[in-house]
Amino acid sequence: MSPTDAARTFPSPHSVETPPGAEGWQELYPYYTLLSDATKDEEERELWFFDGMHNPSAIYPFDTIMTENWWVACNQLTTRVWQIPPSWGIDHRIINGYLYISPRGVSDPQQIAERAEHFARRAGHYYTNWDEIYDNWIAKAEDCIGRLKAIEFTPLPDREKEEHVTSHRGLYSSYDLLTSYDRLIENLFEMGAYHFEMLNLGYGAYLTFKEFCQQAFPGITDQTVARMVAGIDILLFRPDDEVRKLARLAVELGLADLVRDTADADALLAAIGAAPRGDEWLKALEEAKDPWFWYSTGAGYTHTDRAWIDDLRLPFTAMRGYIDKLEAGEDIARPLERVLEERTRITAEYRDLLATDGDREAFDDLVQLARTVYPYVENHNFYVEHWHHSIFWSKVRELGDVFVAHGFLADREDIFLLHRNEIHSALYDLIVGWAAGTGGRGPHYWPPIVEGRRAKLEALRGWTPPPALGTPPEAITEPLTIMLWGITTESVQEWLGASDPDALELRGVAASPGKARGPARVVTDPEQLHDVQRGDILVCRVTAPSWAPVFSRLGAAVSDVGGIMAHTAIVSREYGLPAVVGTGYGTQTIKTGQMIEVDGDTGIVRILEEGAV
Amino acid sequence: MTTALRTVVWIDRPEGAGAELLGGKLGSLVEMTEAGFDVPPAFGITTDAFTVFAESIDLQRIVKERCAGLDLDDLQAVERVSAELAKVIEEAELPRRLVADITAAYEQLEQKTGTPGLPVAVRSSGVSEDLEGASFAGQYDTYLWVCGIDDVLANVRRCWSGVFGPQVLTYRPQDGVPVVDGETLPGMCVGVQQMVQARAAGVMFTLDPLNGDRSKIVLEGCWGLGEGVVKGDVTPDRFRVDKVTLELLASEIGVQAQEYGFDEATREVALLPVEPQRGERPCLSDEEVVAIAELGKRIERHRGVPMDMEWAVDQDGRLHLLQARPETVWAGKPVRSVTGEAGGGAVDRVVAKFLSFGGGTGQ
Numbered sequence: 001m002s003p004t005d006a007a008r009t010f011p012s013p014h015s016v017e018t019p020p021g022a023e024g025w026q027e028l029y030p031y032y033t034l035l036s037d038a039t040k041d042e043e044e045r046e047l048w049f050f051d052g053m054h055n056p057s058a059i060y061p062f063d064t065i066m067t068e069n070w071w072v073a074c075n076q077l078t079t080r081v082w083q084i085p086p087s088w089g090i091d092h093r094i095i096n097g098y099l100y101i102s103p104r105g106v107s108d109p110q111q112i113a114e115r116a117e118h119f120a121r122r123a124g125h126y127y128t129n130w131d132e133i134y135d136n137w138i139a140k141a142e143d144c145i146g147r148l149k150a151i152e153f154t155p156l157p158d159r160e161k162e163e164h165v166t167s168h169r170g171l172y173s174s175y176d177l178l179t180s181y182d183r184l185i186e187n188l189f190e191m192g193a194y195h196f197e198m199l200n201l202g203y204g205a206y207l208t209f210k211e212f213c214q215q216a217f218p219g220i221t222d223q224t225v226a227r228m229v230a231g232i233d234i235l236l237f238r239p240d241d242e243v244r245k246l247a248r249l250a251v252e253l254g255l256a257d258l259v260r261d262t263a264d265a266d267a268l269l270a271a272i273g274a275a276p277r278g279d280e281w282l283k284a285l286e287e288a289k290d291p292w293f294w295y296s297t298g299a300g301y302t303h304t305d306r307a308w309i310d311d312l313r314l315p316f317t318a319m320r321g322y323i324d325k326l327e328a329g330e331d332i333a334r335p336l337e338r339v340l341e342e343r344t345r346i347t348a349e350y351r352d353l354l355a356t357d358g359d360r361e362a363f364d365d366l367v368q369l370a371r372t373v374y375p376y377v378e379n380h381n382f383y384v385e386h387w388h389h390s391i392f393w394s395k396v397r398e399l400g401d402v403f404v405a406h407g408f409l410a411d412r413e414d415i416f417l418l419h420r421n422e423i424h425s426a427l428y429d430l431i432v433g434w435a436a437g438t439g440g441r442g443p444h445y446w447p448p449i450v451e452g453r454r455a456k457l458e459a460l461r462g463w464t465p466p467p468a469l470g471t472p473p474e475a476i477t478e479p480l481t482i483m484l485w486g487i488t489t490e491s492v493q494e495w496l497g498a499s500d501p502d503a504l505e506l507r508g509v510a511a512s513p514g515k516a517r518g519p520a521r522v523v524t525d526p527e528q529l530h531d532v533q534r535g536d537i538l539v540c541r542v543t544a545p546s547w548a549p550v551f552s553r554l555g556a557a558v559s560d561v562g563g564i565m566a567h568t569a570i571v572s573r574e575y576g577l578p579a580v581v582g583t584g585y586g587t588q589t590i591k592t593g594q595m596i597e598v599d600g601d602t603g604i605v606r607i608l609e610e611g612a613v
Numbered sequence: 614m615t616t617a618l619r620t621v622v623w624i625d626r627p628e629g630a631g632a633e634l635l636g637g638k639l640g641s642l643v644e645m646t647e648a649g650f651d652v653p654p655a656f657g658i659t660t661d662a663f664t665v666f667a668e669s670i671d672l673q674r675i676v677k678e679r680c681a682g683l684d685l686d687d688l689q690a691v692e693r694v695s696a697e698l699a700k701v702i703e704e705a706e707l708p709r710r711l712v713a714d715i716t717a718a719y720e721q722l723e724q725k726t727g728t729p730g731l732p733v734a735v736r737s738s739g740v741s742e743d744l745e746g747a748s749f750a751g752q753y754d755t756y757l758w759v760c761g762i763d764d765v766l767a768n769v770r771r772c773w774s775g776v777f778g779p780q781v782l783t784y785r786p787q788d789g790v791p792v793v794d795g796e797t798l799p800g801m802c803v804g805v806q807q808m809v810q811a812r813a814a815g816v817m818f819t820l821d822p823l824n825g826d827r828s829k830i831v832l833e834g835c836w837g838l839g840e841g842v843v844k845g846d847v848t849p850d851r852f853r854v855d856k857v858t859l860e861l862l863a864s865e866i867g868v869q870a871q872e873y874g875f876d877e878a879t880r881e882v883a884l885l886p887v888e889p890q891r892g893e894r895p896c897l898s899d900e901e902v903v904a905i906a907e908l909g910k911r912i913e914r915h916r917g918v919p920m921d922m923e924w925a926v927d928q929d930g931r932l933h934l935l936q937a938r939p940e941t942v943w944a945g946k947p948v949r950s951v952t953g954e955a956g957g958g959a960v961d962r963v964v965a966k967f968l969s970f971g972g973g974t975g976q
Contacts, residue, residue: 085967085968086967110645120964123960124960124964204963204967205959205963206965208966211966212951216828217829217855218821218826219826219855219862220855221860224857227858302762350828350857353827354951355948355949355950355951356950356952359950359952362952362959365958365962366959368959369960369963470836506773600860601863
């Protein structure tokens with residue numbers, strides 16, 4: 001291989017070395033997620049890029065349920081349902097515990113033409129009936145969430161209840177435990193399928209409008225296009241709206257000082273409970289929590305993405321900020337009317353700039369379609385990743401408690417070190433042991449496995465996944481890869497040229513305008529968010545909308561991954577924070593404490609001298 | 614006739630005077646002043662004043678004689694005739710009435726601004742200039758930092774002789790007929806305007822002059838007087854602003870080693886050195902760029918067509934409008950359609966978009 005060729009490819013996925021201490025990591029994951037010698041040639045011919053957007057860290061064995069889910073749910077839509085003409089979906093491999101994904105194109109023109117015919121008819125049906133299908137989608141999603149909530153896991157009783165005898169049901173706790181688990185898993189796959197039902201089409205309609213605008217008004221920013229389309233009743237803003245309401249109520253009820261002075265969340269709840277009229281506030285909190293605090297602190301794809309409802313520190317931090325503003329006489333309500341007026345004004349002004357009646361007609365049609373699909377594009381995220389997934393993780397923890405009660409695991413969190421299929425076996429072991437009175441093999445079998453895996457995962461977490469492996473194709477043609485991850489032929493070239501860890505300049509996508517300088521705060525685990533100081537520049541693999549309370553303290557945000565439609569770009573802009581996403585190497589290149597400069601207009605991040613002002 | 618004759622017209626009191634009396638530039642400043650934009654105070658020495666002068670020396674006859682048989686392709690001959698006519702205009706005695714009217718107006722300007730010997734800009738404002746598709750930009754004259762009535766009068770004459778400058782004599786619009794042929798004299802007004810002591814100045818188009826994109830406002834600015842940008846001998850800072858949202862989309866900042874300003878030693882406007890620290894900085898803050906663009910947007914909205922403007926920011930940071938005229942390059946071209954002939958509804962376009970990811974199978 002000549003030096004030129006070497007520069008045009010990434011390292012082979014098969015050449016990646018296992019970090020010390022993680023030897024044998026493959027046993028954490030199912031065989032079909034791993035690279036294999038049998039398929040080596042094929043794997044080396046493809047481009048694999050690190051999906052830090054959904055799985056920023058090494059994946060827990062149980063959490064592969066999410067990646068495995070979308071491996072099917074996303075691809076079946078692309079490949080078998082819509083027949084998106086140039087795409088054969090997105091393949092997966094787990095490499096050193098991290099998810100790498102590979103966009104697959106269709107190149108045979110005849111095949112593309114055949115698929116196009118089906119796609120036009122099928123997609124056309126959805127676009128034409130979008131509102132009705134979306135209403136029905138909400139009903140399905142809420143029903144699915146309702147059934148998930150109803151699933152309960154409790155330890156098996158020493159003695160079955162009397163009514164299980166007198167009701168002649170003939171089925172007992174072991175059956176309920178086993179089938180509840182089956183229903184839990186089915187429920188996740190059901191929601192996973194809904195998640196993708198309208199997603200590709202929604203992004204496609206939005207992207208078509210965006211590109212029309214970019215052609216007509218060269219240089220128009222992504223933010224401006226989004227402002228023409230976005231509504232105000234975005235569910236992702238609701239949790240924050242609820243926090244504003246609670247801040248207002250705390251001031252009204254004279255609880256502001258308590259909230260400000262009590263840092264610990266549990267202590268604060270107790271103090272409010274003891275305060276006069278504190279019960280009114282606690283009641284309001286309870287009402288807000290369901291569903292709005294089922295709001296993940298991450299992308300919702302890993303169990304480590306805790307929700308606000310599990311950890312009230314983030315919403316309480318935000319509430320303190322709002323209380324300060326209220327007491328300073330500021331209006332903290334979101335200016336909804338102004339946002340809508342601006343949307344109307346901007347849209348009308350751009351429309352007037354178009355040349356012909358034909359252009360204006362196309363613009364009207366496309367903005368209308370984009371506005372039709374946008375509620376789904378924005379809101380599916382709350383239903384699926386936040387509301388559903390947060391409850392899902394809490395149910396798995398409930399099951400973890402059952403294993404702890406029966407001595408299979410030492411801690412409820414240990415359940416995430418087992419793959420879902422292994423849990424099926426463990427449950428059978430458990431009910432056998434319960435029924436036969438032997439206690440099962442589990443208490444001896446699982447704890448050493450759990451400990452071994454914990455050590456391997458720890459070693460994998462110390463490894464930094466490179467953004468890409470394998471051979472780049474001539475062009476990236478897979479629509480979702482371009483629309484959601486922001487990965488294009490150009491950005492891959494950029495990575496090929498820029499993989500220098502000593503580089504002082506990083507390029508990414510300009511996601512939110514403005515310039516800022518400040519000390520870098522590298523965050524690779526949501527827990528590190530609590531260290532953020534005012535004026536810090538957040539550097540992370542990916543941001544999550546629920547980090548919003550911290551955003552008000554930031555000077556700017558930088559992420560390794562993310563495209564124009566990434567969940568977080570919208571919220572970053574809402575907070576008026578300069579942001580550059582998709583830098584590829586930000587968390588590897590930048591160190592906490594370094595002075596950096598973020599240019600949200602050009603997408604450039606510069607490392608200034610360490611410690612310099 | 615003599616009672617109706619108006620030799621001097623103030624831009625803030627036109628009393629019905631339009632472009633016919635004031636020429637394009639001054640006429641446009643009247644309109645901008647009426648619309649409430651911040652235009653430095655100015656008066657025009659009208660086309661009638663020029664006529665009074667021309668008749669007093671029978672200028673038309675002289676022009677006709679000198680131009681008779683002149684070969685417009687013979688540049689040397691054209692330059693000779695031009696110089697002869699200039700000499701005639703600069704040496705002729707001014708009618709007493711004109712001297713009195715212009716002196717009174719300049720004194721009024723001195724009083725208005727509280728500055729004896731007020732520096733002014735003296736500019737020609739031709740009747741055909743700016744109004745038609747053909748812009749006369751650069752073909753008439755501007756004299757800066759003119760102080761005192763004697764210099765004002767001398768530069769008014771220079772503006773009048775500019776009507777017979779070689780570029781004007783040889784200028785033939787699309788129909789091929791020269792503007793100056795001695796049969797009629799072109800209307801010429803001369804504007805006298807308070808100098809803005811500019812910290813930074815430049816031009817602005819309410820479209821992208823490179824591609825005609827009407828959703829942008831493009832500014833070029835330099836330190837000091839705007840001559841640097843207009844003449845092109847200072848590489849200006851360039852700013853692109855979104856016309857709808859007024860976001861600053863791009864800035865290209867050059868290093869400016871020189872700026873136009875008043876040289877106390879020679880008592881005239883010259884290229885002066887700029888301290889390196891300042892020369893490396895943008896000549897405008899982002900907020901100033903947006904404020905200027907916002908002014909451009911309001912003016913375009915007022916006139917209803919894309920505009921070409923000159924602006925200045927004075928030492929106190931106040932923004933002044935110096936010139937505003939319709940843009941002429943892209944105005945004459947057909948607007949570019951995005952969709953072309955391709956029809957189809959939104960769904961067809963989205964389907965085509967998905968196909969295009971495959972590399973050209975779509976539209």
